[in-house]
Amino acid sequence: MALFTVFGNPISHSLSPQIHLAFAKQVGVELNYTRSLTSVSRFRRAVAQFFREGGAGANVTVPFKEEAYELVTHVTARAKQAGAVNTLVPLGYGQLLGDNTDGIGLVRDLTQNLKQAIAQRDIVLLGAGGAARGVVGPLLAEGPRQLIIANRTLEKANAIVEVFNHRTLVAARLNEVVIPSGALVINATSASLAHQTVAVAAEQLGQAGAVYDMMYGAEPTVFMQQARQAGVAKISDGLGMLVEQAGVAFRLWHEGAELNTQAVLGELRAQQKAR
Numbered sequence: 001m002a003l004f005t006v007f008g009n010p011i012s013h014s015l016s017p018q019i020h021l022a023f024a025k026q027v028g029v030e031l032n033y034t035r036s037l038t039s040v041s042r043f044r045r046a047v048a049q050f051f052r053e054g055g056a057g058a059n060v061t062v063p064f065k066e067e068a069y070e071l072v073t074h075v076t077a078r079a080k081q082a083g084a085v086n087t088l089v090p091l092g093y094g095q096l097l098g099d100n101t102d103g104i105g106l107v108r109d110l111t112q113n114l115k116q117a118i119a120q121r122d123i124v125l126l127g128a129g130g131a132a133r134g135v136v137g138p139l140l141a142e143g144p145r146q147l148i149i150a151n152r153t154l155e156k157a158n159a160i161v162e163v164f165n166h167r168t169l170v171a172a173r174l175n176e177v178v179i180p181s182g183a184l185v186i187n188a189t190s191a192s193l194a195h196q197t198v199a200v201a202a203e204q205l206g207q208a209g210a211v212y213d214m215m216y217g218a219e220p221t222v223f224m225q226q227a228r229q230a231g232v233a234k235i236s237d238g239l240g241m242l243v244e245q246a247g248v249a250f251r252l253w254h255e256g257a258e259l260n261t262q263a264v265l266g267e268l269r270a271q272q273k274a275r
Helices: 016-027 043-052 065-071 077-082 102-113 130-141 154-164 222-229 239-253 261-274
Strands: 002-008 031-037 057-060 087-092 095-099 122-126 146-151 169-173 184-187 210-213
Touching: 002 016, 002 043, 016 031, 016 239, 016 261, 043 057, 043 065, 043 087, 057 239, 065 095, 065 130, 077 095, 077 102, 077 130, 087 239, 102 130, 102 239, 102 261, 122 130, 130 146, 130 154, 146 154, 154 169, 210 222, 239 261
Parallel strands: 002 031, 002 057, 122 146, 122 184, 146 169, 184 210
Antiparallel strands: 057 087, 087 095
């Protein structure tokens, strides 16, 4: 039976095993998918041991995505753009391909599941850390009117603008950002993880046509509550992004797999409501 895992710290909360087992059931594949808790000092050895013992593929989550990028021998174009890796594919002879499926997962959730347009629309991305950089490339590929990177420190936002060097990119300070009417606002900060609000003015947030938090939980995140209080009608969390990026990773390991990601997302939503 093929063995897969997800490396992270913490990792006990991860829904990846449930999601990948659901995909496997859809396509009639038997596999074992585990959670692997490790540390920064042991990450490289843990990955090497996993694949040495026959691992067929792995996912990587916080805080090891940048470390995984440095570890692999080959990277996809989107992983290179992101500067981070969340999916590992063994190529044989000790070689590993690193990919980043986060951005394409976000785009698929927004456009296919939520029916939110990106093309020729104003997009505001809150945050300029690894989570933000990981989705900029796929967002730009959709052709937005402009993509504003709003961060607490302008320097980090400018750094992303310089890396991608795209005419539609604009940097702004988080507490000074002007949100265009009807814009799609995406939260890529870690504020929801820390149960904190995002330092964006309520009157600006209220201009958004839709708000998306890349985080998720059994209850609406703090940022989702913040958006609702600001008067935004269309508000979504990042559970769909998690499922969609997992679907892209699953297809990397199982070429040609036809997946119903919406069915898996529906199952997870039902479980959330039952809690």
